[in-house]
Amino acid sequence: MSGLVLASCSPRRSELLHRLGLSFRTDAPDVDEECSLPAPEAVSLLSRRKASACAVRNPGCTILAADTLVALEDKILGKPADADDAVRMLHLLSGRSHQVYTGVTVISPDGQILTGYDRTDVTFDTISDEEILSYVRSGDPLDKAGAYGLQGRAGMWITHISGSESSVIGLPLYLVRSLLTRSGFPLVREIDLNQTIKG
Numbered sequence: 001m002s003g004l005v006l007a008s009c010s011p012r013r014s015e016l017l018h019r020l021g022l023s024f025r026t027d028a029p030d031v032d033e034e035c036s037l038p039a040p041e042a043v044s045l046l047s048r049r050k051a052s053a054c055a056v057r058n059p060g061c062t063i064l065a066a067d068t069l070v071a072l073e074d075k076i077l078g079k080p081a082d083a084d085d086a087v088r089m090l091h092l093l094s095g096r097s098h099q100v101y102t103g104v105t106v107i108s109p110d111g112q113i114l115t116g117y118d119r120t121d122v123t124f125d126t127i128s129d130e131e132i133l134s135y136v137r138s139g140d141p142l143d144k145a146g147a148y149g150l151q152g153r154a155g156m157w158i159t160h161i162s163g164s165e166s167s168v169i170g171l172p173l174y175l176v177r178s179l180l181t182r183s184g185f186p187l188v189r190e191i192d193l194n195q196t197i198k199g
């Protein structure tokens with residue numbers, strides 16, 4: 001086997017990677033996402049866990065994995081457990097700034113492991129109870145860290161973002177470029193090749 005494998009079932013991560021013009025497969029192993037470390041260490045460790053589990057199943061491939069968490073002071077917000085939890089998280093985020101951490105790991109075909117993380121600061125306007133309930137009813141927040149998707153309706157609540165938008169959505173593209181390049185992955189050649197195949 002060879003090529004690039006994205007160890008993720010997130011449609012947003014696939015979409016972001018497609019934007020680069022790369023060809024890849026997805027293979028998302030089930031991993032334990034429980035972790036009590038601070039957010040930067042947690043996203044790094046969890047992205048490494050995902051990548052390592054995927055590497056075992058895809059020898060000879062370059063593996064890419066990521067993990068995203070939201071941090072608000074000393075609280076870490078992953079995906080909400082249910083609708084009530086999503087309402088609780090959105091109330092916490094309303095009218096305040098928080099940090100989004102995304103860890104990325106690349107494993108090269110020879111087993112070299114490279115990990116990095118991005119921190120992006122996001123500020124929310126005050127959101128009304130009516131807006132929160134309507135948004136949660138839409139179902140959009142349930143599969144997203146912090147119970148919101150910047151790329152969807154929640155984008156209209158964001159007054160300020162300092163950092164990488166693609167990182168908030170789940171895959172910091174600048175970090176993907178840097179880690180893939182450092183791992184020896186021929187990024188430009190692969191993009192050119194994919195464009196040629198697509199005609």
Ligand SMILES: Cc1cn([C@H]2C[C@H](O)[C@@H](COP(=O)(O)OP(=O)(O)OP(=O)(O)O)O2)c(=O)[nH]c1=O
Pocket residue numbers: 007008009010012013028033050066067068069070079100143144145146148149150151168169170
């Ligand atoms: C904050 C935020 C998160 N998210 C998403 C990105 C991630 O998909 C998700 C966080 O959960 P993750 O556990 O990082 O990823 P995942 O379970 O969706 O996918 P996989 O583990 O298979 O790679 O939240 C957004 O799409 N938009 C946002 O604005």
